Amino acid sequence: MTGVFEKISEALHIKKHPQEHEQKEESAEAQSPAHADATASASVITSPVFDKSKITVVFVLGGPGAGKGTQCANLVQDFGFCHLSAGDLLRAEQNRAGSEYGEMIRNCIKEGQIVPMEVTIKLLENAMRAALAEERAGEGWAEGRGRFLIDGFPRKMDQALKFDEEVCESSLVMFFTTTEDEMLKRLLERAKTSGREDDNEESIRKRFRVYKEQTMPVVEHYNEQHKVVTIDASASIEEVHEKAKTVVEELFKGEIARNVTA
Numbered sequence: 001m002t003g004v005f006e007k008i009s010e011a012l013h014i015k016k017h018p019q020e021h022e023q024k025e026e027s028a029e030a031q032s033p034a035h036a037d038a039t040a041s042a043s044v045i046t047s048p049v050f051d052k053s054k055i056t057v058v059f060v061l062g063g064p065g066a067g068k069g070t071q072c073a074n075l076v077q078d079f080g081f082c083h084l085s086a087g088d089l090l091r092a093e094q095n096r097a098g099s100e101y102g103e104m105i106r107n108c109i110k111e112g113q114i115v116p117m118e119v120t121i122k123l124l125e126n127a128m129r130a131a132l133a134e135e136r137a138g139e140g141w142a143e144g145r146g147r148f149l150i151d152g153f154p155r156k157m158d159q160a161l162k163f164d165e166e167v168c169e170s171s172l173v174m175f176f177t178t179t180e181d182e183m184l185k186r187l188l189e190r191a192k193t194s195g196r197e198d199d200n201e202e203s204i205r206k207r208f209r210v211y212k213e214q215t216m217p218v219v220e221h222y223n224e225q226h227k228v229v230t231i232d233a234s235a236s237i238e239e240v241h242e243k244a245k246t247v248v249e250e251l252f253k254g255e256i257a258r259n260v261t262a
């Protein structure tokens with residue numbers, strides 16, 4: 001029987017990477033799909049696709065409109081990150097001709113609901129592979145290394161657990177906070193030009209509710225792992241940027257203080 005992940009990979013036109021799970025592929029047994037399903041259900045320890053010692057993953061969380069995307073764009077300029085917005089990847093998949101998930105993604109986004117994790121995680125994994133295959137120049141990208149800002153993900157506990165275990169263990173969570181009133185104001189302003197189907201007051205209220213109910217437990221989870229740096233995003237874009245930049249500088253120097261407010 002083909003696993004859910006394999007079915008989604010096929011549907012998303014995702015090819016298996018030659019380096020993926022090298023140890024598993026060396027084993028003749030592991031080449032049998034039946035065996036793969038059996039081992040998955042037996043919860044045999046799996047190793048992540050990407051090695052944390054080479055690949056830095058920083059999750060960027062915060063409420064809708066807190067300014068995650070804005071700050072990620074700044075940090076790309078500063079540190080040469082590859083910025084992957086889970087929402088952008090889902091919107092691209094929604095609009096991809098022939099996608100069997102298009103309609104489902106559109107509905108979820110409009111309702112502020114979370115798309116089933118298999119889809120989002122496969123899109124992220126695929127985008128990470130593509131970025132690594134580019135063999136980018138610049139700091140942090142030599143010899144199979146890479147640095148990723150994963151924006152607006154994980155939104156739900158199942159995503160967090162699966163990504164860390166099977167794709168790449170995250171190094172840090174940057175958590176941008178401001179008030180709901182401020183986020184609403186920013187999103188309604190963005191709505192004038194964004195063209196996003198969920199930038200309207202009804203969808204925004206739903207997104208706020210999902211954020212509180214499903215994403216806040218993710219922040220709590222990483223807090224328990226001492227991985228969270230909270231950044232007050234109420235200030236100007238440049239002031240928030242300065243704080244975020246310092247956090248990343250400290251991360252790369254190995255001097256970061258965890259579970260702090262920057």
Ligand SMILES: Nc1ncnc2c1ncn2[C@@H]1O[C@H](COP(=O)(O)OP(=O)(O)OP(=O)(O)O)[C@@H](O)[C@H]1O
Binds near residue numbers: 063065152189190
């Ligand atoms: N510090 C800030 N002060 C004022 N406006 C801001 C600030 N940061 C971002 N904005 C503006 O607020 C809007 C939302 O920002 P952005 O798109 O970065 O948020 P986001 O957290 O990525 O939102 P979403 O989760 O909905 O994608 C944008 O129009 C942006 O220009």
Ligand SMILES: O=c1ccn([C@@H]2O[C@H](COP(=O)(O)O)[C@@H](O)[C@H]2O)c(=O)[nH]1
Binds near residue numbers: 085090110151159
């Ligand atoms: O992991 C994710 C991330 C996003 N979504 C859906 O996309 C929209 C928009 O996300 P933005 O980060 O604001 O661009 C979000 O409301 C969810 O519906 C998701 O399902 N899973």
